[in-house]
Amino acid sequence: MSPTKPKAKPSQHLKSALPLLKELVRPRRGMLALGFVLMVINRLCSLVMPGSIRWLVDRVVGKHEVWLLNPLIGAVFAATLLQGITSFSLTQLLSKEGQRLIAELRRKVQEHVGRLPVGYYDANKSGALVSRIMNDVEGVRNLIGTGLVDFVGGLLTAVLSLGILLSISARLTGIALFFIFVCGLGLSKAFGNIRPIFRERGKINAEVTGRLTESLAGVRVIKGYHAEAGEAQVFAGGVTRLLENVMKSLTTISLMSLSATVLMGVVGGTVMWVGARQILATPPTLTLGGLFSFTMYLAFLVAPVFQVIGIGTQLTEALAGLDRTQEILRERPEDEDPNRVSTIGVIEGYVQFDDVSFEYDAGKEVLHGVSFNSEPGTVTALVGPSGSGKSTVISLIAAFHQPTSGKVLVDAVDLSTVRLDSYRSQLGVVLQDTFLFDGSIRDNVGFARPGATEAEILHACRIARVDEFAEGFEKKYDTIVGERGVKLSGGQRQRVSIARAILADPRILILDEATSSLDSESEAAIQEGLGYLMKGRTTFVIAHRLSTIRRAEQILVVEAGRIVERGTHESLYEAQGRYYDLYTRQHGIDANLFLAPGEGDAIPEAKEGPKIRGTAAPSAASLLGGGTV
16 A cells, blocks of 8 residues: 655645646736736726715815815716726626636646546546546636636725725724734635645545446446445445535635624724724814725725635635646656657558567566567457456557567567657557447548548448448438447447448557457358458457457467467467367357357367366356456
8 A cells, every 4th residue: 555645735736736827827918917907997996985985074064165076976976987897898808718718728638638648547537537627627717817806906905995094094004904914814824724625625526526427327237237226325425525525615614704704893893983082082083084984995905805715715726726737737648758759651560579578557567578470461369368468468559558678569660669640540449348429320430530531431331331230220320329339239339340440441450359249140241341451451359259360360379468379270279289278168168059159160070179068168258358458
């Protein structure tokens, strides 16, 4: 168990988020500058009303200087109108820019996540990544939008009000500042405690979202095992954790609001008491109008305390989200590997494994000194029990991972030095777990080559026998297949996947249990399409259907991360080694009706080995490719 990492201080979170914040603000400096100018005008206008009260009470009413009334009211109307215009302009300018920023940041994070290596996806749930992309950036609008400007505007108003308050009564101002200073110390400590709560909330929300995404995707498995109650309990546990986190933040925010309210009452009462004594003193040191104005300006001085609680909380949450976003952006994309500097041209398809070892986790090697060669136009089949390392070999060929030691060479070029965009564009992959997007059949086939013509797409569909079922649908190739192709059968999804690979016209083809979802009749129907797809390409096959394996120019028997046998079907069968054992076991299972009629090939009579009887024989899928590392 790895040691628990010490919690980072809020200042460390802020420091880590600053580079991204600067990057976001830099191109918007002009817009923010204009926003701050409008904000200054807005705040200056807001000071006219409380200032006019002093003139109204002391001069117009107290000294009967009626000629001042109209200019005074005119100034109030003008300032109010200008304040409204600047408020509207700020909202239009900054709020909309904040929303543009969110959209831009989401695109930036999604693009970056899409370029991360496969290992990152293995270590992080898809639902958690969705939360990072969609939710964590949401609060950033408060940094660029009206939230930050309002916060700074409140502080500016407080500073201006402080100057006016000192000119009215230095004694009253000193009393008010004492209480505000004490409250400010408490708020500073409160924010130090609340920021980690917001950061933890983002993590919990990502976990809950991830679990919910998995549940929705696996609803058939859940219902198949009648596990709705158990899944609801797991989700409820996550929601409870989220609720507890929210409760903590609400308690802290409530205490902050309570402190601010008490502050307002204490300061207001104290000012009234001291101000009244100053007015009643002989001679008076404060006028009645001065007290009214002082009270109104005092509200501007205390208002930032309330804004710190409201807007400051939003900014704190935004910084926490920005910090989490920065964590993702710090991950290095796989195509930015400094070793990947060479661009590979049109490849011929010579693939060589040179003493390759690999480990997913340090110290736990899953491939040990694997070496083999595959020539263009040939088929290399990988067979072996579950967990032997077959899919790991395929992952290295697809450059999803890099060898821990040794080299994977394509046309004598070390694959770890090749730019992935130039290499993977020449790969074709048909996986056991066929993935289709929630779009039309045409969209899913054309995904392999976005610029393909309609004729090319239909040609690939005919070869893969997609036309046999697509033409029967009401909307034909515009039929929506549903999320992950749920509206199609397993065999239909596999045919669409094969058509997609045909359209890609790859130089290296990977078939990982490509016919596993097909019954014998469907498999026979698309063998022609597979034959077309494999012709002239370097093909790697993981399969337990012997009809594919027997045609391979090279069969590699993989066990415990090592190649224990290699050769053609005939040579390996004659050697009566591990392949012979696997082959005859499958034939024995076929004889005992554990396979559907038509699965597997008959063993040549001259070489027929012993048939295994009884129900204890292992399944063909586990022996010859079902389930992979």
